[in-house]
Amino acid sequence: MAIRGNLSEASLADVLQLLALGQKTGCLSIAREGSFGTIHFSGGRIVHASLVNRRDRLGDRLVRLGVLAADDLTRVLATVPAHDDRELARVLIDTGAIPRETIVGEYHTQVEEAVYHLFGWTHGTFTFEPDDDRGNEAPLFSVSADSLLLEGARRVDEWTLIEKKIPSLDLIFEADGPKVAQREVPLSESQERLLPLLDGTHDVNSLIERSGLSEFEVGKAIYGLLTAGYVQRVGRSAARRQPxxxxxxxxxxxxxxxxxxxxxxxxxxxxxxxxxxxxxxxxxxxxxxxxxxxxxxxxxxxxxxxxxxxxxxxxxxxxxxxxxxxxxxxxxxxxxxxxxxxxxxxAGSQPDPRIALTAAQFALTDGDVQDAERHLARARAQWGSRQPSAAWFHMAGLTAAIGGDSTRAQILLEEGLAVHPHAAPLHNNLAVVQERRGSYEAAARTAEHALLEDANCAHLHKNLGDYLYRAQRYDEAFDALVRVVRLSPKHGPDVYLKLGNVHYRRGALDEARAAWEQALALDPDNRIVHANLSALPPRHSIGDAQLEDILGDAAQVGAAV
Structure with missing residues (x-):
């Protein structure tokens, strides 16, 4: 199930701890105005992180180290998805031209820097989607979230001070040569690296790009030089203000x-x-x-x-x-x-199986089951050795069911769930097929499993309520149908019909009347609801025989699919 929230209500540190404790696998996306980042987890450990439009990419880091030529980087980048440093690392490792430990070390540092940068975001939204599509790949490395929390918190505190002197990255600084020459205290390695670039022409963004240091390292180094009086601010970069x-x-x-x-x-x-x-x-x-x-x-x-x-x-x-x-x-x-x-x-010589899948959908809409089957077979062949998508199994199961072959439909849906175990629609469809075959208990179990994947789907709660009702598990059915009403008050008259029936069975006549009246508001011509209301006396209870007649009529109403 996806997790969504706002950074003003839950800090990134809180979210990371939650995912780590829950040993989650998936992708955490964080967004704010003009910025976007992701952190990937496997078993609660961080295995990847990235920032959209970041300047300091893995290839650039390796070129600055002198272990990869710029021309070679250009050739390799043409073979990998844009801005995918994780895939770039894998490709470079496979070539064997650069030691694995060098690539992984730089990649590890880059991931940690991305996480530290995200720690500074106090506004924005976050979304965690479980079971990221990279989940089956062995990660290049993993790191405990706890090991990054303390360093991240320290950097946030320090950056609060740094921002007072360096409020934006388009500022330009110049070193005071005589003062630097007379210094009595040694400078840090980062400060020594920056000094030749502090010539009054490079803004902070340019310093980050040219030095190979992170944004935090550059900011911290300049902050120290400013505090000591070794550099001074001389202006702002117009090019940065007007990209x-x-x-x-x-x-x-x-x-x-x-x-x-x-x-x-x-x-x-x-x-x-x-x-x-x-x-x-x-x-x-x-x-x-x-x-x-x-x-x-x-x-x-x-x-x-x-x-x-x-x-x-x-x-x-x-x-x-x-x-x-x-x-x-x-x-x-x-x-x-x-x-x-x-x-x-x-598409030409590289056919897309999704196009054939849509052709199957069109054929099924026209009522041509045979043509739909033909397009489905074509789509599966185009996937080759890869497993079809969850959408393919959904369409294949639906086509088989409409064609009257419920056994094959069940086999296809079970096969799909073996490949896509978290696809709630496949669980839902399987529950419908099981219900149609009279397996109400199995249908209820399958629907309950589907709700573990998507607890906010009113349709799933409705189906579960129907199956439980038919299995005469009225209390459980009532709870499921109440959740339908909460999620979708106008889902359908059948929900209120069954709620009224359960209220009636419990002897809650006023609640039964209210539920049935709500059903009529949605379906004024509903014959069964009219019969139930007309048989409901205002002040005395209904006999058991009459109740059985009402519930018997209600049971004829089919579950929504």
Whole structure:
């Protein structure tokens, strides 16, 4: 289950301790205005951390050390995902050109510096998503969160003092040569490294880039030199105050993509709109803005944004694929199919199984089970040796069930859960199939398992309540249905019908009446509810025989799927 919160209510140190004590595996994302970072855990230990748009990347550190040539770095970077230092480290280790301990040492230092930097964030939001997709890879190293907490807290305290003298990183400082020459106290290694660069032309950002030191190390070194009177502030960097448009476009775009991937849609939309203010024809920003609208269910806005992205001559297959999906949600299946055909054409010799999966969905929407099966088989073949996605198993199980083969549907869903054990929709679908086959107890157990993965899904609570009700476990069914009402008060009349029935069975006639009246508010023509209310006397109890008639009628209402 995802964990979300605000840094103004829970500090990063508190969150790290919670995840460490719980031995969690997954990705913690932290976001604030204009910045984004991640910390990855495996068994409660930190194995990776990164900052979007950070200057000091692993490759740069290795080049400064002299163990990697700049041209070689450029060639290697072309083979790994952008800004993925963890993958870069693995590729460099595999080449064997640089000692493993050197790469891991620099990578370890970089990860710790990223965590220390995040400690300074007191405002923003955080999200923890369990079972990060890297969870099955052996980490290059791991470190206890506790071992970073004390150092992180110390740096936060020191940075509070440093900020008073260095409030921004675009300030320029110059060394006082005579005073430095006459010094009686030795300088630190970091200060000695900075002195040649303190010539009145480099701002703090430039000092960080050129020295190879971290932001904290540079700030601490300058703070000490300022306090001793060895350097003085001489101005501010105009270039830093007005960064070139291309730099800002890349920064906003990277932040937007990072926010989108962690579900921070408002923040993502803000960054993509900033890109479009600078470059209206930016296809990547248009594409992702369309994805943001789609995640919100704003299909018309999504289609408009994706249509603009599709106007770019080199628009990739993914643009037309998503445009097809969103167009279908607006009901224009013919146009959606045309977009999907274009996505297939642009994919060319590298077919995307997700496109075939959408084709299966379209076929099933048209009621063509056989065609849906054909596209599902094509999608699975395109995955090759990889396991299909949870969405594939969902669609395959649904297609088999609609085709009348509940046995095969159950087999497919169980296979999917073996591969994707935390996919709540697969648990839910399996529970529905089990219920349809008359296995109410098994369905209830499966639904309960699904709720461990997504406790805020009203639909799951509704299904669980239905299964428990049919199994005559009325008290447990009542609790599940009450949670439905809390999460989604207008989920459906059947919820209030069953709640009224349980109240009635308990002899709580006023509560039963209120529940049934709420059911009528949602479905004024519901025959069973009308019958229950008409049989309910205002001041005396109903006989057992009459109660059984009412509950017998209610039991005919099917569970929502």
């Amino acid at each position: 070139p448009p291309e730099s800002r476009v890349a920064e906003y775009r990277n932040l937007g993509i990072a926010f989108y991937r962690t579900g921070l849609l408002d923040e993502a939309e803000r960054e993509f709109r900033r890109v479009l203010e600078l470059r209206d024809a930016d296809g990547i920003a248009r594409f992702h803005l369309g994805l943001v609208h789609a995640r919100r269910g704003a299909w018309r806005l999504a289609v408009d944004a994706l249509t603009r992205a599709a106007e770019q001559p080199e628009a990739p297959a993914a643009v037309f694929h998503n445009l097809a999906f969103c167009t279908a949600r607006l009901g224009d299946l013919a146009q959606a199919q045309a977009h999907l055909d274009e996505a297939e054409r642009r």
